[in-house]
Amino acid sequence: MSFLSKSTVLLLFVLCCTSFTSTEAYDALDPNGNITIKWDVVNWTPDGYVAVVTIYNYQQYRHMEAPGWSLGWTWANNEVIWSMFGGQTTEQGDCSRFKGNIPRCCKKSPTVVDLSPRTPRNQKIANCCKGGLISSMVQDPANAASSFQLSVGAAGTTNETIRIPKKFTLKTPGPGYTCGPAKIVRPTRFISADKRRVTQALMTWNITCTYSQFLVHKAPTCCVSLSSFHNKTIAPCPTCSCGCRRNNTVSRGCVDPKSPHVPGPGQKNTITPLVQCTSHMCPIKIQWHLKLNYKDYWRATIIITNLNYHMNYTQWNLVVQHPNFDNLTQVFGSKYKALTSLSTTNDTAMLWGIKHYNDVLMQAGRHGKVHLELLFRKDKATFTSKKGWAFPQRIHFNGDRCVMPPPDAYPLVA
Secondary structure (H helix, E strand, C coil): CCCCCHHHHHHHHHHHCCCCCCCCCCCCCCCCCCEEEEEEEEEEECCEEEEEEEEEECCCCCCECCCCCEEEEECCCCCEEEEEECEEECCCCCCCCCCCCCCCECCCCCEEEECCCCCCHHHCCCCCCCCCCECCCCCCHHHCEEEEEEEEECCCCCCCCCCCCEEEEEECCCCCEEECCCEEECCCEEECCCCCCEEECCEEEEEEEEECHHHHCCCCCEEEEEEECCEEEEECCCCCCCCCCCCCCCECCEECCCCCCCCCCCCCCCCCCCEECCCCCCCEEEEEEEEEECCCEEEEEEEEEECECCCCEECCEEEEECCCHHHEEEEECCEEEECCCCCCCCCEEEEECCCCCCCEECCCCCCCEEEEEEEEECCCCCCCCCCCCCCCCEEEECCEECECCCHHHCCCCC
């Protein structure tokens, strides 16, 4: 009688199970990706200091979508916020100990959110007021950061007496990021608009936050179905990929699209999804269809369907792994960039919408779909329509890995 080694048992568990509890933040497709929060002290005041706080998104494909980011921390002592530009605290807290001038926020653990782009100019600073949206480095690097300014009181007034906040939290808009402790770094240098003068912060500290899909969602949020022109069989999203139905009409968190109680277009951009009742119960369904097989080229269609009545997905993106991306010739309906962070082999692509055309995936309903097409040149040494080669190995939507059909369900040819 033979026995499996511990390593073999562990491998089988990882391959067979779809429920994970790990909060490991390492992303093999973006190993250096993180959110860095830079806190620059730019001026001293009689009872504290003025600081500019900037959130930098150094992730290639993971972004912050509506209703936007929120940043929290805990003060080291009894600091207060006297004023803010480019952001606001969600609560004022108990300021009863102050007479006359009342601080903007007296909470021990304040939470700051972004302001709307329509905010009056006298309440803005540079690089602020984006409604909480921060793009990824690949999609829109010019909008991959957001800033706000705050005046802190009841605080230290020198580098020796200042106390650094602790217990930073970042929501984008829900959980998912774990932030480390603040670390004092070399003061940030600022270059003037005419590039003729350089100034620097009086003191700077950084906070690094990393992402884990399993902190955000206990279950996956997207699934993939596969089909091909040469086979009538469709490999559907696996049953219960993101959850299981409770009945055939309306259930908790699930709506029959034929029901008269389907939510209207005004009910959107909330964290909790409300999805169409399906066998897979995923907010997002992605279909990869092998459309045509020419002599020298082959073509695939991707259809992204939004089944979530509570969300318009702004600046959506896909990350797709397929061995033939080295021979990608043309992309229709989206923008494209190869992701080759770990090797020189081009087997991973990032796809995202065209601005003002299809960069917003509308909520579930008639307009809740996006169509893309990919044209590949054939490499006769590797191309085959057999054994599932023409289908993707992995797909991510907005940074979260989607559930794939099992290999034995793929539409194959003899």
